[in-house]
Amino acid sequence: MYFSYIYMGQPKGQSGNPAGKPKGAKNKTTKQMKELLTKFAEDKIEDVINAFDELEAKDKVSAFTSLLKYVIPPARDTDADKAGADAVSMMIDRLFNREGKK
Secondary structure, eight states: OTHHHHOOSOOTTOOSOTTSOOTTOOOHHHHHHHHHHHHHHHHHHHHHHHHHHHSOHHHHHHHHHHHHTTTSOOOOOHHHHHHHHHHHHHHHHHHHHHHHHO
16 A cells, blocks of 8 residues: 555554554443443333334334444445545555656
8 A cells, every 4th residue: 555655653453562452352431331331221121112102103213213223234335435445546646656756
Protein backbone atom coordinates (compact mmCIF):
# COMPACT_ATOMS: atom_id res chain seq x y z
CA MET A 1 0.00 0.00 0.00
CA TYR A 2 1.18 3.53 -0.70
CA PHE A 3 0.88 4.69 2.88
CA SER A 4 3.58 2.27 4.03
CA TYR A 5 6.12 4.47 2.25
CA ILE A 6 5.03 7.51 4.21
CA TYR A 7 4.30 6.04 7.64
CA MET A 8 7.36 4.54 9.27
CA GLY A 9 5.63 3.04 12.35
CA GLN A 10 5.26 -0.55 13.42
CA PRO A 11 4.45 -3.25 10.88
CA LYS A 12 0.77 -4.07 10.57
CA GLY A 13 -0.43 -6.17 13.51
CA GLN A 14 2.32 -5.06 15.90
CA SER A 15 1.88 -2.45 18.59
CA GLY A 16 5.42 -2.28 19.88
CA ASN A 17 4.21 -3.52 23.27
CA PRO A 18 4.32 -7.34 23.40
CA ALA A 19 2.77 -7.29 26.89
CA GLY A 20 -0.12 -5.09 25.72
CA LYS A 21 -3.80 -5.94 25.51
CA PRO A 22 -4.35 -9.03 23.34
CA LYS A 23 -6.11 -8.55 20.01
CA GLY A 24 -9.86 -8.84 20.43
CA ALA A 25 -9.77 -8.35 24.22
CA LYS A 26 -12.67 -6.24 25.45
CA ASN A 27 -12.26 -3.04 27.40
CA LYS A 28 -13.03 -3.70 31.09
CA THR A 29 -15.64 -0.93 31.31
CA THR A 30 -17.31 -2.02 28.06
CA LYS A 31 -17.51 -5.58 29.33
CA GLN A 32 -19.05 -4.44 32.62
CA MET A 33 -21.60 -2.23 30.83
CA LYS A 34 -22.60 -5.06 28.49
CA GLU A 35 -23.11 -7.36 31.47
CA LEU A 36 -25.15 -4.70 33.31
CA LEU A 37 -27.32 -3.95 30.28
CA THR A 38 -27.83 -7.66 29.56
CA LYS A 39 -29.00 -8.25 33.14
CA PHE A 40 -31.28 -5.19 32.97
CA ALA A 41 -32.80 -6.40 29.68
CA GLU A 42 -33.34 -9.89 31.08
CA ASP A 43 -34.97 -8.50 34.24
CA LYS A 44 -37.23 -6.08 32.32
CA ILE A 45 -38.19 -8.20 29.31
CA GLU A 46 -41.76 -8.71 30.57
CA ASP A 47 -42.18 -4.93 30.93
CA VAL A 48 -40.88 -4.42 27.40
CA ILE A 49 -43.23 -7.06 26.00
CA ASN A 50 -46.19 -5.55 27.85
CA ALA A 51 -45.33 -2.05 26.61
CA PHE A 52 -44.95 -3.39 23.07
CA ASP A 53 -48.36 -5.09 23.27
CA GLU A 54 -49.96 -1.77 24.24
CA LEU A 55 -48.61 0.04 21.17
CA GLU A 56 -50.70 0.77 18.10
CA ALA A 57 -49.97 -1.39 15.06
CA LYS A 58 -47.97 1.30 13.22
CA ASP A 59 -45.88 1.96 16.34
CA LYS A 60 -45.24 -1.77 16.74
CA VAL A 61 -43.84 -1.89 13.21
CA SER A 62 -41.63 1.14 13.90
CA ALA A 63 -40.35 -0.33 17.18
CA PHE A 64 -39.72 -3.70 15.56
CA THR A 65 -37.81 -2.28 12.59
CA SER A 66 -35.70 -0.06 14.85
CA LEU A 67 -34.66 -3.14 16.86
CA LEU A 68 -33.74 -5.18 13.78
CA LYS A 69 -30.44 -3.33 13.34
CA TYR A 70 -29.23 -4.93 16.58
CA VAL A 71 -29.98 -8.43 15.31
CA ILE A 72 -29.41 -8.33 11.54
CA PRO A 73 -26.28 -6.64 10.18
CA PRO A 74 -26.93 -3.95 7.56
CA ALA A 75 -26.62 -4.97 3.94
CA ARG A 76 -23.43 -3.85 2.26
CA ASP A 77 -23.12 -2.75 -1.30
CA THR A 78 -19.88 -4.50 -2.22
CA ASP A 79 -19.93 -3.05 -5.74
CA ALA A 80 -20.08 0.48 -4.31
CA ASP A 81 -17.31 -0.36 -1.81
CA LYS A 82 -15.09 -1.64 -4.65
CA ALA A 83 -15.85 1.40 -6.80
CA GLY A 84 -14.99 3.69 -3.89
CA ALA A 85 -11.74 1.83 -3.21
CA ASP A 86 -10.82 2.00 -6.90
CA ALA A 87 -11.50 5.75 -6.98
CA VAL A 88 -9.32 6.33 -3.91
CA SER A 89 -6.57 4.19 -5.40
CA MET A 90 -6.67 6.19 -8.65
CA MET A 91 -6.47 9.47 -6.72
CA ILE A 92 -3.45 8.23 -4.76
CA ASP A 93 -1.76 7.12 -7.99
CA ARG A 94 -2.37 10.54 -9.53
CA LEU A 95 -1.07 12.37 -6.46
CA PHE A 96 2.12 10.33 -6.27
CA ASN A 97 2.73 10.58 -10.02
CA ARG A 98 2.35 14.37 -9.91
CA GLU A 99 4.70 14.70 -6.93
CA GLY A 100 7.30 12.58 -8.75
CA LYS A 101 7.25 14.95 -11.77
CA LYS A 102 8.06 18.08 -9.77
